[in-house]
Amino acid sequence: MNIYFICTGNTCRSPMAAAILKARKLDGVVVRSAGIYAMPGGGISENAKMVLTEQAIVFEHVSQQIEAQDLQWANLILTMTSAHKEMILQAFPSISEKIFTLKEYIAPYGSYDVSDPFGGDVNIYRQTFQELNKLIDALETKLSED
Secondary structure, three states, X not given: OEEEEEEOOOOOHHHHHHHHHHHOOOOOOEEEEEEOOOOOOOOOOHHHHHHHHHOOOOOOOOOOEOOHHHHHHOOEEEEOOHHXXXXXXXXXXXXXXXXXXXXXXXXXXXXXXXXXXXXXXXXXXXXXXXXXXXXXXXXXHHHHHO
């Protein structure tokens, strides 16, 4: 299963989600991440790096923009917000059957958006990490059931 996480800048949410899922070492699961407005070649945000390091999650990350070939590669595309999903669908309507917000894919939450820690202090990043960690727990369960 090829999973592609998408957020805005590919410096906070999608790389954290990818790092959390990769750390689970699920058999047959390959993970990538990108951002709609990412600056290619950049790094993960300092606070995201700090939080992942605190959680002993080893990761490597270089930010990148969404690529059409990665959208084709993916079996499952998980965005951090409904707006991300809609923007991608406008440009690539053929992928509609495999794109969801992360929350939408897991369960019918009231909001489909993962909070954006960008510009916040490390505590905001910790909160987003906890949110993502719970969502990845549920994703792992769902993947094992399918």
